[in-house]
Amino acid sequence: EMRSNLIDATQAHQVSEARFRDFAEMGSDWLWETDADRKFSFFSEQADRVIGLDSKALLGTSVDDFDKKFLSESEKLDVDKHRAHAEVVRNHLGYSRHRVQWDLGDGVLKTFDMSGTPKFDEQGEFQGYRGTGTDVTAEVEAQITHDRFLFALENLTEGIALWDEDDGFVLCNDFYRELAGPAAVELVPGVEFETWLESQFKHGIVPDGVDSQRQWYEERLAYHRDPVGTMEAIRDGNWYRIQGQKLRDGHTG
DSSP: OHHHHHHHHHHHHHHHHHHHHHHHHHOOSEEEEEOTTSBEEEEOTHHHHHHOSOHHHHTTOBHHHHHHHHBOHHHHTOHHHHHHHHHHHHTTOOEEEEEEEEEOSTTOEEEEEEEEEEEEOTTOOEEEEEEEEEEOHHHHHHHHHHHHHHHHHHTOSSOOEEEOTTSBEEEEOHHHHHHHGGGGGGOOTTOBHHHHHHHHHHTTOOOTTOSOHHHHHHHHHHHHHSOOSOEEEEETTEEEEEOOOBOTTSOBO
């Protein structure tokens, strides 16, 4: 009996070691485990806080039933993604960063990157999955905000450009590139404004009627560094108003 207990304790210790070794390798916000029938059998203590659900009440719930209840409506529409993931799971393969969005009720939507490692016993029989979940909701929302900003930027009828605190180029909209003409190819991230201004002169992009190109260059550079008021210029018969602004974080627009 003592020998049997020792064997059981050793096996339990090995399972525990294997479990947390896999978890440690993946790194995450919370940990989970399923049995061979894909029913949740373990959640780490962080799960309740990160997910916002009572994980103990979810023990014994199948992954499919969980998804039916909590997948957001937009997530359910991504049929191809979930069909491909189901094939991976059906073949007992590992997966990483399977992104899902859950509707947790009361208007709360959370997005997680899920990773899983299949478990097998000594005879090679499938025993389920152990895996991790990482809350990427803030990252996804930031990307959505960024995309909306870029969409708005591209639909402006003005040329917009942004330079960082070191005067390196960050971004611009298509209209700004159109105004840049052949010099647009030199608008690459990090290029300094002064270098960019020189490239415009190299390509002959200067206002009409300028008596001294060098004087215009110096005035334009000075205005960029201290954008007070506006500048005006006529090029190819079109009138342009240049208006710059120093942002609080040191960027220049």
